[in-house]
Amino acid sequence: MANFLEGFHQSLQLLLGGDSQLAAIVLLSLRVSGIALAISTAIGIPLGALLGLTRFYGRPLAVALVYTGMAFPPVVVGLFVYLLLSRSGPLGALALGWIPRLFTPEAMILAQVIIALPLVAGFTLAAVQGVDPALRLQIQALGASRWQTTGAILEEARVGVVAAVVAGFGGIISEVGAVMLVGGNIAGQTRVLTTAIVLETNKGNFGLALALGGVLLGIAFAANLLILRLEGRSFHS
């Protein structure tokens, strides 16, 4: 109990005092997960729409892969990316400039994209499949092109598509195993909220750990609120 109270007091001081170390960690978390989410959304929504609205050879396999990806343990994704990027790994060995190196924010972004992409694509797929199939024929009868048809169906499914993005963000901002493995939790370089919480807790710095946890909760809450607000606006327009 004493630990808890003291930690709480300490965390308030850190938060209110605008601790620079804390700020750097928060900013890196937002940057890594923000970029990973942007990439996952840009690929995942069209991918989910494609899988949900078209029939092609290999589609069942692709759908199965996406659904498997949704349930993939992040720490295994981390391990996979680690092996891929390590100096002796298939990508790491190439040593090409555009391939992210291990223990960099870029490697963390890669891992988070692999975690979030199936979430965004899978929930988008489910959302567009939930739209009345008769709608498609009817808007085509009104003169919609293929692109316009896809756009209209995505718009009808917007509640589910927004939920897909929220799920993707939730899946990576709070994830610890993968970023720990491929980022390495290097102070000032790859330390993000979740890995810092683990470290500080292990060191007994409950105040800092709690402060970080509070910020993480706040970010998750604020992001979801923002996305829901955007959704609300498009709903009423």
Place this chain on the structure above:
Amino acid sequence: MTDLYTLQGITVRYGARTVLAVDKLAIRRGEILSVVGPSGAGKSTLLRLLNFLHPPTSGEIHFDGIPFSADRAATLEMRRRVTTVFQHPVLLRRSVEANVTYGLRLRGQRGDAEALHATLASVGLAELAQQPARTLSGGEAQRVALARALVLRPEALLLDEPTANLDPYNVGLIEQNIARLNQEQQTTIVLVTHNLHQARRLAHRVLFLLDGHPVETAVTQTFFEFPHDPRTGAFVRGDMVY
């Protein structure tokens, strides 16, 4: 040229089953052609062809002299000259007005407010323009579906049992609009209906489809009073067993 559509040697097959086989059919510019026949006769399949929503398995369709081909851009262009009102309209999760202007926006047009208002008023929806379309009753939703078709000023309006399951008030309103559209703008109308009285009230000619085959096409009065084919007679009298 007096024929808007000509169909020749048309078949539509699903798997091994032929659900539509129309050797020859011409739909005249400015007429109301009613298509009747039992469920599963291929009426909706015929309308999907006439709206260029899918190609026939074999045969040729010409619209205004233009062949319906696999070319995607040409198909879209043809599709935008006609439209369909379906039995169960699916409206967009938007306002009534946004639903009605949707087809115009697909064409990059805005549509003038006066014409829009006139269309909404003609189907008795002026008061509901801002209401979310998904909150409407069945009759109101069907009138929105008609309005979103009417604002496009299609050269052919295809109606797939547009008044099935509607109350008499809504049936009357929709029939009035169909008749007026045909009289005032000479719009060609293909009306699929289960309601033989409706066919009799509105159509210039009636086509009887049975198992995908046209049994008889005749001027309305002849169709009902002096049917050529005994099966038509049985269908008209309600004696047909199917």
